[in-house]
Amino acid sequence: MYETTYHRPSSVDEAAALFAKGSQSKYLAGGHTLIPVMNQRLASPSDVIDLGRIKDLIGIEASTDALTIKAATTHYDVAASGPVQKAIPALAHLASLIGDPAVRHRGTIGGSIANNDPAADYPAAVLALGATVKTNKRSISADDFFKGLFATALADGEIITQVSFAVPAKAGYSKFPHPASRFALTGVFVVKTKAGDVRVAATGASQNGVMRVPAIEAALKANWSAGALDSVKISAGGLMSDLHGSSDYRANLIKVMAQRAVVEAG
Amino acid sequence: MIYDWAIGDEAAVKDAFSKAANVVSLELTNNRLVPNAMEPRAAIAEYNEAEEHFTLYTTSQNPHVARLVLSAFYNIAQEHKLRVVAPDVGGGFGSKIYIYPEEMVALWASKKVRRPVKWTGDRSEAFLTDAHGRDHISKAEMAFDKDNKILGLRVKTHANLGAYMSLFSSAVPTYLYATLLSGQYNIPAIYAEVITVYTNTAPVDAYRGAGRPEASFLLERLIETAARQLKVDPAELRRKNFITQFPHQTPVIMAYDIGDFGASLDAALNAIDYAGFPARKEKAKKEGKLRGIGFSCYIEACGIAPSKAVGSLGAGVGLWESAEVRVNPAGTIEILTGSHSHGQGHETTFAQLVAERLGVPISQVQIVHGDTDKVQFGMGTYGSRSIAVGGTAIIKAMEKVEAKAKKIASHLLEASEGDIVIENGEFKVAGTDKSIALPMVALAAYTAHNLPDGMEPGLKETAFYDPTNFTFPAGAYICELEVDSGTGKTSFVNFVAADDFGRLINPMIVEGQVHGGLAQGIGQALLEGAVYDSSGQLVTASFMDYTMPRADDLPSFKLSHTLTLCPGNPLGVKGCGEAGAIGASAAVINAITDAIGNNKLEMPATPDRVWHAIHGNA
Numbered sequence: 001m002y003e004t005t006y007h008r009p010s011s012v013d014e015a016a017a018l019f020a021k022g023s024q025s026k027y028l029a030g031g032h033t034l035i036p037v038m039n040q041r042l043a044s045p046s047d048v049i050d051l052g053r054i055k056d057l058i059g060i061e062a063s064t065d066a067l068t069i070k071a072a073t074t075h076y077d078v079a080a081s082g083p084v085q086k087a088i089p090a091l092a093h094l095a096s097l098i099g100d101p102a103v104r105h106r107g108t109i110g111g112s113i114a115n116n117d118p119a120a121d122y123p124a125a126v127l128a129l130g131a132t133v134k135t136n137k138r139s140i141s142a143d144d145f146f147k148g149l150f151a152t153a154l155a156d157g158e159i160i161t162q163v164s165f166a167v168p169a170k171a172g173y174s175k176f177p178h179p180a181s182r183f184a185l186t187g188v189f190v191v192k193t194k195a196g197d198v199r200v201a202a203t204g205a206s207q208n209g210v211m212r213v214p215a216i217e218a219a220l221k222a223n224w225s226a227g228a229l230d231s232v233k234i235s236a237g238g239l240m241s242d243l244h245g246s247s248d249y250r251a252n253l254i255k256v257m258a259q260r261a262v263v264e265a266g
Numbered sequence: 267m268i269y270d271w272a273i274g275d276e277a278a279v280k281d282a283f284s285k286a287a288n289v290v291s292l293e294l295t296n297n298r299l300v301p302n303a304m305e306p307r308a309a310i311a312e313y314n315e316a317e318e319h320f321t322l323y324t325t326s327q328n329p330h331v332a333r334l335v336l337s338a339f340y341n342i343a344q345e346h347k348l349r350v351v352a353p354d355v356g357g358g359f360g361s362k363i364y365i366y367p368e369e370m371v372a373l374w375a376s377k378k379v380r381r382p383v384k385w386t387g388d389r390s391e392a393f394l395t396d397a398h399g400r401d402h403i404s405k406a407e408m409a410f411d412k413d414n415k416i417l418g419l420r421v422k423t424h425a426n427l428g429a430y431m432s433l434f435s436s437a438v439p440t441y442l443y444a445t446l447l448s449g450q451y452n453i454p455a456i457y458a459e460v461i462t463v464y465t466n467t468a469p470v471d472a473y474r475g476a477g478r479p480e481a482s483f484l485l486e487r488l489i490e491t492a493a494r495q496l497k498v499d500p501a502e503l504r505r506k507n508f509i510t511q512f513p514h515q516t517p518v519i520m521a522y523d524i525g526d527f528g529a530s531l532d533a534a535l536n537a538i539d540y541a542g543f544p545a546r547k548e549k550a551k552k553e554g555k556l557r558g559i560g561f562s563c564y565i566e567a568c569g570i571a572p573s574k575a576v577g578s579l580g581a582g583v584g585l586w587e588s589a590e591v592r593v594n595p596a597g598t599i600e601i602l603t604g605s606h607s608h609g610q611g612h613e614t615t616f617a618q619l620v621a622e623r624l625g626v627p628i629s630q631v632q633i634v635h636g637d638t639d640k641v642q643f644g645m646g647t648y649g650s651r652s653i654a655v656g657g658t659a660i661i662k663a664m665e666k667v668e669a670k671a672k673k674i675a676s677h678l679l680e681a682s683e684g685d686i687v688i689e690n691g692e693f694k695v696a697g698t699d700k701s702i703a704l705p706m707v708a709l710a711a712y713t714a715h716n717l718p719d720g721m722e723p724g725l726k727e728t729a730f731y732d733p734t735n736f737t738f739p740a741g742a743y744i745c746e747l748e749v750d751s752g753t754g755k756t757s758f759v760n761f762v763a764a765d766d767f768g769r770l771i772n773p774m775i776v777e778g779q780v781h782g783g784l785a786q787g788i789g790q791a792l793l794e795g796a797v798y799d800s801s802g803q804l805v806t807a808s809f810m811d812y813t814m815p816r817a818d819d820l821p822s823f824k825l826s827h828t829l830t831l832c833p834g835n836p837l838g839v840k841g842c843g844e845a846g847a848i849g850a851s852a853a854v855i856n857a858i859t860d861a862i863g864n865n866k867l868e869m870p871a872t873p874d875r876v877w878h879a880i881h882g883n884a
Binding site for chain 2: 176179180181243244245246248249252253256259
């Protein structure tokens with residue numbers, strides 16, 4: 001690892017100021033991507049600014065219609081949260097499937113979606129639930145937030161402060177884990193909103209990162225059941241293909257995981 | 267290509283096939299594996315200028331062989347000026363038999379910079395540079411008569427040795443592989459051709475099983491395929507062809523000394539309730555699951571020996587083992603063994619052997635290994651040889667110590683030597699209440715105040731044991747599993763292993779060895795596979811891409827043991843370290859292919875591959 005300067009700000013404003021001051025600053029959340037990359041000497045930030053100790057960034061708030069998770073809340077805290085389990089059980093379930101206990105105790109929702117790994121779990125939930133990503137500068141809708149592989153709408157130095165979800169009528173997440181890394185080889189999050197709209201997002205599948213799946217959305221809108229997807233065809237075009245999953249296999253997984261997510265959602 | 271090697275009688279096999287009522291053939295790949303011991307390789311080298319002496323602390327399975335190679339082949343230092351210490355090594359599986367360049371460079375550098383030099387390999391380096399295992403492509407054909415008796419076997423294997431010839435590279439796909447192709451079966455004629463090739467990949471060498479898993483996988487996949495093609499029960503087809511008379515000379519060198527293959531198969535069939543399988547399969551089908559059952563009846567050759575035989579095959583070393591038994595003046599016992607423990611638990615098993623023999627508490631016995639300055643030359647541990655060869659060496663040395671101690675005891679007790687028996691740590695005169703405790707005998711040996719005339723003082727003996735034959739552990743594994751047709755994911759229902767390892771010294775350690783072996787065999791079948799891309803880059807170079815088996819990938823194993831005592835050594839032991847890795851993979855693939863009704867499936871049977879085997883290419 002190259003030498004770097006570690007900062008532990010206590011507020012979002014202080015973090016943003018530190019970021020601006022450094023020549024090549026990086027924010028640190030759970031560190032599960034940044035630290036290994038630094039360890040492999042693939043990244044050499046001048047300044048590492050730790051967002052994980054900022055009290056304003058940690059916590060969960062729930063009402064009847066909305067759920068807000070602050071950005072530095074760990075996966076463990078989301079998975080174990082009574083309010084999350086009550087408002088959107090599928091989201092708590094998703095958090096419980098991320099990595100392993102050590103990862104879940106350090107990794108954060110803000111870190112996950114800011115990194116936008118194409119096989120991460122959270123982007124599927126954020127996109128399918130049509131969440132709003134709030135930063136220190138603005139609010140961004142999920143549809144506008146994810147911009148492809150490891151790319152987001154975040155400007156340089158912009159900090160995610162919280163993610164807000166409208167409580168849906170139904171939601172389910174089904175994940176087929178990558179055998180080695182246990183990231184999502186393909187994971188599908190299905191949502192039926194209280195207004196009756198259907199949104200479905202798949203992670204781990206597309207070469208462009210998390211994506212909506214219109215064919216499945218249309219079929220489920222017409223008939224919210226696993227069986228409604230039997231005749232749906234998912235194209236393998238644009239899907240990832242690697243050692244553990246060819247594109248046609250991933251296309252199959254999108255459908256099968258969607259069916260299982262619908263069953264879970266009830 | 268490096269060379270084209272063959273074993274067996276080609277003409278006899280041709281003749282057998284010409285008379286065959288049925289011929290079954292199969293093409294298969296034995297996937298390349300990365301050993302991935304828990305502790306990566308490491309070394310600390312130190313040069314003592316005043317004594318012109320090197321010390322190398324390193325992760326070796328055979329410190330004396332390492333010293334010999336470093337000295338005689340690489341001229342680092344003469345043997346008496348080089349100490350190799352490998353005290354407590356975190357796993358080897360074969361990958362720490364060899365001498366690698368890094369350890370050698372550390373030695374060279376320590377002299378150059380005149381201070382200790384430490385090198386620790388990281389996981390990425392282990393993936394890239396530790397000798398890999400397996401990597402065969404084979405075609406196998408088996409001829410049957412009209413009664414489904416095997417007439418002949420023909421095998422052609424391409425073995426990838428990687429970019430360089432490594433220590434056992436050449437032996438693994440030839441003498442450790444093709445000689446086991448008779449398996450548990452009476453096969454009158456066998457011909458195997460092995461073509462070895464160099465590729466721009468890491469060298470391939472011995473890895474848990476070394477040649478024997480490849481042979482067992484090929485044969486057990488082939489016979490299962492035959493059962494399906496001939497439409498007979500796979501257990502019965504095996505039983506019909508089992509070797510039942512011992513000793514048995516196979517057409518490929520091996521002379522099996524003893525075994526009871528039917529007993530292992532029966533034990534496994536009972537353990538898995540084979541009779542109830544059709545009903546279970548039917549029930550699973552109703553629940554939308556594909557259920558399958560797969561067999562594997564393996565045999566292996568352990569305790570590779572005798573030295574004369576391996577010498578005639580071109581080996582550069584002998585494959586005996588040494589032991590020294592030191593009874594200290596106050597009666598405690600040190601056993602210096604040439605075997606090496608890197609997770610096998612020799613400290614327990616060997617101490618138990620000695621403690622039970624003398625009737626002393628195990629705490630009185632210390633096992634010393636892994637240091638060339640302490641221990642006499644020994645060959646180390648690999649090939650499931652420690653108990654059969656190293657354990658026997660200990661027994662041989664113990665016999666010498668006991669004989670001398672009995673002489674001393676009879677002298678002190680004024681009794682006839684023939685009347686002395688050893689019980690509960692005492693030397694007793696049989697049929698009397700006269701006895702003397704071991705510490706008193708030991709003390710007498712070292713004070714030498716009152717020894718029989720002409721006897722040398724001291725109580726310490728050495729033995730070098732060279733076996734007369736291999737040992738032949740064998741067993742039957744049956745795997746029952748379900749496949750999710752939607753995802754191709756395999757879930758275990760049951761996995762039973764009935765092994766015959768001869769006498770078990772410590773059943774718990776044996777169980778641990780079997781569990782570990784099964785995990786590696788299942789890992790090979792379902793999860794593991796080293797893959798290079800077309801530019802020679804190792805794609806699976808970390809645990810993010812190379813799937814090591816984890817607890818939740820594995821079933822709870824149901825183990826049992828059948829027993830035939832090995833006639834070749836006084837302990838009746840056969841060895842147990844590799845069995846699981848040798849037998850498991852065929853059972854798993856046989857079960858999956860049974861479940862999905864498609865026999866064409868390569869290892870590792872990833873969900874992607876299984877799904878394609880079910881649904882074809884979409």
